[in-house]
Amino acid sequence: MPWPRMVFMWLAPLLRLMGMLLILLGWFMAAPLVLLIQESHPDVWAFGLSMGLTIGLGLVMAFLGARAPFILTGRQMFMITTLSWLMMSAFASLPMMLGSTHLSITDAWFETVSGITTTGSTVISGLDTLSHGILLWRGILQWLGGIGIIVMGMAILPFLQVGGMRLFQTESSDWSEKALPRSGKVAKAIGKVYVGLTAVCGFSYWLAGMNPFDALVHSLTTVATGGFANYDASMGHFADTPMILWISSFFMVLGSLPFLLYVQLIQRNWKPFWKDSQVRALLKLLALTILALTIYLCEVRGWYWFEALTHATFNVISVVSTSGYASSDYNDWGSFSVMVFFYIMFIGGCSGSTSGGFKIFRLQLAAILMSNQLKSLLHPRGVFSQRFNGRPVPDDVIRSMVAFAFFFFFTIASLALALSLMGLDFLTSLSSAVSAVANVGPALGHLIGPADNFELLPDAAKWMLSFGMILGRLEIVTFMILFTRAFWRS
Amino acid sequence: MPWPRMVFMWLAPLLRLMGMLLILLGWFMAAPLVLLIQESHPDVWAFGLSMGLTIGLGLVMAFLGARAPFILTGRQMFMITTLSWLMMSAFASLPMMLGSTHLSITDAWFETVSGITTTGSTVISGLDTLSHGILLWRGILQWLGGIGIIVMGMAILPFLQVGGMRLFQTESSDWSEKALPRSGKVAKAIGKVYVGLTAVCGFSYWLAGMNPFDALVHSLTTVATGGFANYDASMGHFADTPMILWISSFFMVLGSLPFLLYVQLIQRNWKPFWKDSQVRALLKLLALTILALTIYLCEVRGWYWFEALTHATFNVISVVSTSGYASSDYNDWGSFSVMVFFYIMFIGGCSGSTSGGFKIFRLQLAAILMSNQLKSLLHPRGVFSQRFNGRPVPDDVIRSMVAFAFFFFFTIASLALALSLMGLDFLTSLSSAVSAVANVGPALGHLIGPADNFELLPDAAKWMLSFGMILGRLEIVTFMILFTRAFWRS
Numbered sequence: 001m002p003w004p005r006m007v008f009m010w011l012a013p014l015l016r017l018m019g020m021l022l023i024l025l026g027w028f029m030a031a032p033l034v035l036l037i038q039e040s041h042p043d044v045w046a047f048g049l050s051m052g053l054t055i056g057l058g059l060v061m062a063f064l065g066a067r068a069p070f071i072l073t074g075r076q077m078f079m080i081t082t083l084s085w086l087m088m089s090a091f092a093s094l095p096m097m098l099g100s101t102h103l104s105i106t107d108a109w110f111e112t113v114s115g116i117t118t119t120g121s122t123v124i125s126g127l128d129t130l131s132h133g134i135l136l137w138r139g140i141l142q143w144l145g146g147i148g149i150i151v152m153g154m155a156i157l158p159f160l161q162v163g164g165m166r167l168f169q170t171e172s173s174d175w176s177e178k179a180l181p182r183s184g185k186v187a188k189a190i191g192k193v194y195v196g197l198t199a200v201c202g203f204s205y206w207l208a209g210m211n212p213f214d215a216l217v218h219s220l221t222t223v224a225t226g227g228f229a230n231y232d233a234s235m236g237h238f239a240d241t242p243m244i245l246w247i248s249s250f251f252m253v254l255g256s257l258p259f260l261l262y263v264q265l266i267q268r269n270w271k272p273f274w275k276d277s278q279v280r281a282l283l284k285l286l287a288l289t290i291l292a293l294t295i296y297l298c299e300v301r302g303w304y305w306f307e308a309l310t311h312a313t314f315n316v317i318s319v320v321s322t323s324g325y326a327s328s329d330y331n332d333w334g335s336f337s338v339m340v341f342f343y344i345m346f347i348g349g350c351s352g353s354t355s356g357g358f359k360i361f362r363l364q365l366a367a368i369l370m371s372n373q374l375k376s377l378l379h380p381r382g383v384f385s386q387r388f389n390g391r392p393v394p395d396d397v398i399r400s401m402v403a404f405a406f407f408f409f410f411t412i413a414s415l416a417l418a419l420s421l422m423g424l425d426f427l428t429s430l431s432s433a434v435s436a437v438a439n440v441g442p443a444l445g446h447l448i449g450p451a452d453n454f455e456l457l458p459d460a461a462k463w464m465l466s467f468g469m470i471l472g473r474l475e476i477v478t479f480m481i482l483f484t485r486a487f488w489r490s
Numbered sequence: 491m492p493w494p495r496m497v498f499m500w501l502a503p504l505l506r507l508m509g510m511l512l513i514l515l516g517w518f519m520a521a522p523l524v525l526l527i528q529e530s531h532p533d534v535w536a537f538g539l540s541m542g543l544t545i546g547l548g549l550v551m552a553f554l555g556a557r558a559p560f561i562l563t564g565r566q567m568f569m570i571t572t573l574s575w576l577m578m579s580a581f582a583s584l585p586m587m588l589g590s591t592h593l594s595i596t597d598a599w600f601e602t603v604s605g606i607t608t609t610g611s612t613v614i615s616g617l618d619t620l621s622h623g624i625l626l627w628r629g630i631l632q633w634l635g636g637i638g639i640i641v642m643g644m645a646i647l648p649f650l651q652v653g654g655m656r657l658f659q660t661e662s663s664d665w666s667e668k669a670l671p672r673s674g675k676v677a678k679a680i681g682k683v684y685v686g687l688t689a690v691c692g693f694s695y696w697l698a699g700m701n702p703f704d705a706l707v708h709s710l711t712t713v714a715t716g717g718f719a720n721y722d723a724s725m726g727h728f729a730d731t732p733m734i735l736w737i738s739s740f741f742m743v744l745g746s747l748p749f750l751l752y753v754q755l756i757q758r759n760w761k762p763f764w765k766d767s768q769v770r771a772l773l774k775l776l777a778l779t780i781l782a783l784t785i786y787l788c789e790v791r792g793w794y795w796f797e798a799l800t801h802a803t804f805n806v807i808s809v810v811s812t813s814g815y816a817s818s819d820y821n822d823w824g825s826f827s828v829m830v831f832f833y834i835m836f837i838g839g840c841s842g843s844t845s846g847g848f849k850i851f852r853l854q855l856a857a858i859l860m861s862n863q864l865k866s867l868l869h870p871r872g873v874f875s876q877r878f879n880g881r882p883v884p885d886d887v888i889r890s891m892v893a894f895a896f897f898f899f900f901t902i903a904s905l906a907l908a909l910s911l912m913g914l915d916f917l918t919s920l921s922s923a924v925s926a927v928a929n930v931g932p933a934l935g936h937l938i939g940p941a942d943n944f945e946l947l948p949d950a951a952k953w954m955l956s957f958g959m960i961l962g963r964l965e966i967v968t969f970m971i972l973f974t975r976a977f978w979r980s
């Protein structure tokens with residue numbers, strides 16, 4: 001075969017898949033478009049043009065790609081995973097640039113990447129004055145990103161054995177022809193759960209007093225643990241209605257649990273849900289952190305207990321689930337609180353959920369490793385059980401979890417160093433690096449903290465942070481591998 | 491055997507070894523005592539009394555312990571290692587409490603632990619006015635701590651397989667009867683090297699302009715990478731004589747290299763020294779950091795290049811070697827510098843040296859792990875070589891390095907959280923926790939930074955930090971294991 005043909009054969013499946021994704025993205029632009037037409041808003045043409053471009057290019061790519069057999073190797077999957085996120089971000093940012101937001105390329109890219117990776121940091125101040133089209137589009141971006149992350153975490157990363165995720169290799173991550181029909185069913189069920197949860201969340205918001213539009217957009221960004229809000233004050237806009245904060249907390253937790261468990265719940269199989277060690281660990285961790293913070297706020301800072309409990313619950317869940325909404329500026333809650341929020345930024349939710357961060361199961365594997373190490377010091381020749389969720393954990397899973405941990409911390413450290421070179425202070429550099437890579441959203445400190453936005457950052461810092469968000473979303477190694485010599489050999 | 495007898499048989503070797511250590515410590519008190527007698531200083535009686543108590547109790551313990559056979563199990567070694575550091579600190583703090591320093595129990599404990607672990611944080615302001623006896627004693631504490639760490643790192647920790655140190659299990663860590671004579675020879679040679687380096691360092695300081703007493707004390711604390719200075723301004727007192735800073739830098743680097751290599755150098759075996767991958771990595775890392783910081787100080791902060799090079803070299807080496815001297819307040823060198831100093835606090839020198847921290851070889855093992863992980867993503871069934879210093883690295887060494895890494899970071903994080911509860915700010919809490927556990931000395935920020943001292947900290951924070959220093963010195967797991975159920979079973 002001549003080499004241009006070989007290159008085409010290799011690229012064709014990529015073109016086909018990515019073309020289909022673009023078409024999907026384009027269709028979702030119809031929703032804000034309809035809204036804008038109803039309102040006769042000038043942003044109509046911006047969305048119309050973006051939609052045409054996106055669907056048009058998607059059709060061309062899908063058509064070209066269809067002219068070769070569709071077989072994917074591991075290498076191509078790594079490539080597709082990274083390229084898809086980049087390409088989706090690029091096209092999704094078109095309305096932000098063309099519309100009445102008039103964002104620069106840097107700002108539009110930052111806002112879109114922050115949306116689609118469900119990070120939720122924003123460069124827009126004056127959200128309250130934006131067109132409904134743009135606000136809805138921001139919500140849709142996070143909602144699409146959220147389901148994208150679930151699919152990637154369940155079907156792609158375990159297959160690629162990234163960062164210890166092989167632990168979650170089930171039939172639904174089996175790509176053989178025999179298993180595909182079943183995988184398809186699981187995927188459909190998960191899609192239904194995602195839509196269902198969003199609907200129930202939105203309905204609850206509406207019942208609690210949000211207007212229908214706010215209820216819609218905030219339900220999209222809650223279930224996706226995204227964190228974009230329609231107001232500069234984030235969820236602080238609704239702080240007078242504690243019920244809204246409690247509803248939001250509840251659905252953010254649901255968004256951080258493994259979605260596969262909901263499918264089993266629907267099939268009336270309750271046991272896996274209650275027995276799941278990741279779920280239990282996450283809930284314990286949340287309870288403990290909320291309790292500690294509530295006591296601190298009451299005893300040391302003199303808050304009323306219901307106020308302390310509400311805000312501690314909401315903001316802790318918001319950060320651990322990597323949503324990143326804020327109901328109040330926790331920078332001013334004392335140095336203990338700042339330290340607590342800094343730490344819980346790293347953690348993240350469960351695998352197979354919409355949340356980011358280090359992830360609960362990796363913390364659990366680390367705890368197993370540490371406890372076995374203490375045992376082996378006393379019994380150097382002993383062999384100790386490594387069990388997770390009742391099943392033995394292979395050594396290579398531990399090894400890739402550990403490698404992921406090192407990549408995760410080195411990425412954060414490098415990003416923070418680069419940001420400090422821009423003159424950002426210690427707390428801001430470090431916390432915004434963690435926040436980006438863990439896809440949380442707000443940083444700590446008074447420049448880009450929970451009460452501020454990222455508008456005033458230097459452009460270079462915005463590019464670095466959006467790069468960090470993508471790295472985090474791709475569990476770092478999926479991206480890094482593209483830059484190894486071994487990847488390009490042969 | 492009746493159980494009181496069994497307990498005695500188990501404790502006897504501990505008593506004997508620790509008694510001998512106490513006698514040794516007591517004898518070293520003679521040096522400041524002689525100095526104080528010459529000066530007719532009222533602290534004479536404080537040192538005399540401490541010396542009497544220490545040697546007296548040591549004799550009793552050694553005598554009691556000698557009444558049972560001297561056989562050590564792993565458990566007893568873990569016990570002895572922890573107890574020795576605690577006991578030595580307690581007795582070495584006597585002169586600090588009884589003497590004209592009039593330190594409280596908290597302050598005397600903090601200062602002594604900080605000395606003997608070679609951390610070098612001080613609670614004493616007005617060092618310039620202290621009696622020569624106390625200043626010399628501070629120097630001796632660090633010097634004894636330094637050789638203690640070398641011996642522990644070469645002979646005890648590799649044997650106990652702590653934190654991946656099994657990598658350095660050589661004949662000199664073989665405790666069998668056959669190997670003991672050879673180990674004795676190595677130990678003696680290392681002692682000679684230690685004394686020799688200290689002498690050359692002191693002589694160089696004197697030649698460069700220090701008075702004989704300062705040259706003596708600073709040489710004791712330089713080779714031990716301890717960092718206690720005779721002046722409140724630390725080595726900044728000598729900043730007008732760059733030559734002193736350069737000499738100090740040179741000997742701090744020597745103090746962070748594996749001392750076994752010097753013994754081989756003396757035997758005219760140059761190859762291991764030049765080929766040692768740990769040494770090469772440390773030197774590369776130092777060169778890179780110094781270069782980056784010098785360029786930053788010149789280009790961004792407008793320093794003169796020689797001033798920038800001198801202070802960057804001195805302070806970077808001081809922190810990486812975990813000495814902790816300061817020649818200037820690097821808190822005011824801009825946010826990039828603060829971030830750089832924060833990161834290099836973690837690193838530490840080579841194993842088998844006097845320095846603390848995470849240690850270079852662990853960073854190298856982590857790099858191997860990360861690069862192999864990227865390879866294994868492409869070739870899931872591949873087996874990749876793990877070589878360190880030309881020899882294969884067993885899997886269990888990697889595993890214990892990793893467990894150490896988790897323990898190290900969790901210890902630092904917990905300590906910082908506890909400190910933030912005392913109301914210390916983010917930078918102070920986090921950096922003082924790192925500084926204590928890595929045995930560096932000064933923290934960052936303007937409360938206990940390189941230009942300040944620890945006097946004004948709350949007492950609880952002083953106890954926490956001194957606990958962190960001991961944990962760090964014991965490579966954490968050596969201490970933690972005493973609190974596992976498995977340790978006390980049977």
Ligand SMILES: [K+]
Nearest residue numbers: 119322323440
């Ligand atoms: K988020």
Ligand SMILES: [K+]
Nearest residue numbers: 608609812813
């Ligand atoms: K030190």
